[in-house]
């Protein structure tokens with residue numbers, strides 16, 4: 001039986017033909033290449049069964065192409081930094097900062113709203129500031145990862161992930177600004193309390209979606 005590798009995400013499919021669509025990243029069949037005995041060297045034979053067809057998962061054998069060496073010193077430094085970010089997985093590593101802090105911040109928002117304890121609300125605000133400060137690097141490293149490792153593929157999966165990341169960014173910035181403008185927003189007397197909590201909930205769901213898709217791409221399941 002032939003083996004086919006998705007050149008975008010590395011998913012391995014077994015069959016006479018490549019699948020119409022990659023079950024992991026959504027790339028179409030033109031993105032699959034046949035896996036020969038030579039190119040399969042180094043893969044692991046963990047068998048998966050995703051959409052009713054037989055498939056396997058393998059260690060990622062792809063080389064990330066950073067393009068020709070730039071002529072300027074600044075360009076070479078930028079390319080080197082990009083290579084290091086990809087090699088050491090800067091995006092999945094850095095994204096755990098906001099993704100770890102963000103749910104705690106939302107939990108503190110809820111506790112502050114229910115109990116009225118001001119210090120818990122302040123803790124939620126400080127956490128949210130930390131999320132906002134971490135996001136520029138997370139977004140930048142995610143963009144590099146998408147462009148270089150995943151070929152800038154415009155499949156539904158990546159579109160949803162990008163939208164989720166933008167929603168997280170927008171909602172977290174809005175929450176911080178809202179809090180600065182109205183520090184009493186979580187008080188029982190505040191008419192905007194429910195709206196503030198709802199915005200936090202949207203942020204939480206969007207972060208969950210972005211993280212879920214990231215896990216799907218990394219583990220190819």
Ligand code: FE
Pocket residue numbers: 006007008009010011022023024025026027
């Ligand atoms: Fe794929």
